[in-house]
């Protein structure tokens with residue numbers, strides 16, 4: 684299967700400008716690759732830099748050293764040197780990101796939040812909304828909530844709206860940051876099925892999953908981030 688995502692020698696330091704410019708090294712020389720149809724999980728202790736790696740791939744954090752190579756159709760884009768415009772284009776077409784928390788958008792209904800990635804990719808609105816409703820139903824979000832903005836939803840309901848939004852479009856690369864953290868067993872099982880379907884369709888998934896049972900069921904490989912701890916390289 685072709686490689687969709689590849690990190691070569693990726694290092695990250697945080698510079699704490701409010702602390703006199705103190706430098707906090709996080710990860711050093713990260714090497715990893717994820718192929719189409721594969722789900723790779725980042726493992727390792729809290730604070731080792733798992734979320735930071737996902738945020739660098741998504742372009743939220745700058746990667747100072749190394750390459751983050753994304754296969755985008757028939758070209759390869761290096762996120763580490765990509766312009767903001769290129770990163771926005773990747774987010775629209777190529778990389779999906781399911782974070783732990785929903786970024787609540789005031790006055791926008793759950794249904795529209797979930798449909799948005801499809802509409803941005805050119806799907807006709809009625810079709811996008813109907814697929815959004817199917818996804819919300821699949822994730823057991825009660826129908827009476829679909830027309831409401833999720834700001835007042837429970838933590839688990841907000842997370843399921845977030846998952847629906849992340850999984851609805853066919854992104855070739857999907858980043859998962861603890862997608863099952865506040866879910867019950869039934870909804871965790873739905874997420875396991877969604878991940879299996881993505882793998883079968885040829886997507887490359889990279890995630891953080893603390894739930895051992897979910898990890899067992901979907902991970903093809905676990906990468907121990909301890910190998911890339913910055914303090915080792917120092």
Ligand SMILES: Nc1ncnc2c1ncn2[C@@H]1O[C@H](COP(=O)(O)OP(=O)(O)OP(=O)(O)O)[C@@H](O)[C@H]1O
Nearest residue numbers: 697698707709727728729730731732733734735736
């Ligand atoms: N924006 C930031 N500014 C400064 N330091 C940060 C920032 N983001 C993360 N860090 C630091 O980088 C280190 C790695 O954080 P990160 O969230 O990537 O770890 P993690 O392995 O995902 O942890 P957890 O499993 O607890 O979520 C931590 O020491 C954290 O304090």
